[in-house]
Amino acid sequence: MEKTVDPSRTLTVGEVARRSGVPVSTVHFYESKGLIASTRNSGNQRRFDSVVLRYIAIIKVAQRTGIPLDEIRDALRGLPAGSKPNAQQWQAMSRRWKDSLNERIEQLTRLRDELMHCIGCGCLSMNECPLRNPADILGQQGPGPQILERKLETGVAS
Ligand code: FES
Structure with missing residues (x-):
């Protein structure tokens, strides 16, 4: 800088x-x-x-x-x-960050909603549970936490 x-x-x-x-x-x-x-x-x-x-x-x-x-x-x-x-520059920065924040809020809201199914369940069903990742099949979709990072429009991973 x-x-x-x-x-x-x-x-x-x-x-x-x-x-x-x-x-x-x-x-x-x-x-x-x-x-x-x-x-x-x-x-x-x-x-x-x-x-x-x-x-x-x-x-x-x-x-x-x-x-x-x-x-x-x-x-x-x-x-x-x-x-x-100045105020304009701060507004520009905060606007940009707002989009990033909204994306993370969507991810966390979806994860929270999915985990609500798991609380008190414990089934780890291959078809139903968002925490289940048998044989690391999500690893084939790429690095990182696939369930957390997927976009809403891509649908639900199983
Ligand atoms: S533990 Fe049953 S849905 Fe996740």
């Missing part, structure tokens, strides 16, 4: 942690993942532009809604370097 920093608005990692409410280790983690960036002062000490406080607030909100870090990073990279996101 390339950026221009006003030296009068720079913060130490401790100041960023205190003001943003996240541990220092989290600030370092966000930086290592390319979500925020720092510069070095003349004494080779890490300094952050105060705009990272807004970025961290956005990251925390996005994480609470389950947005993956790589999606957050991509959205933040779309912002002009070193600038505080």
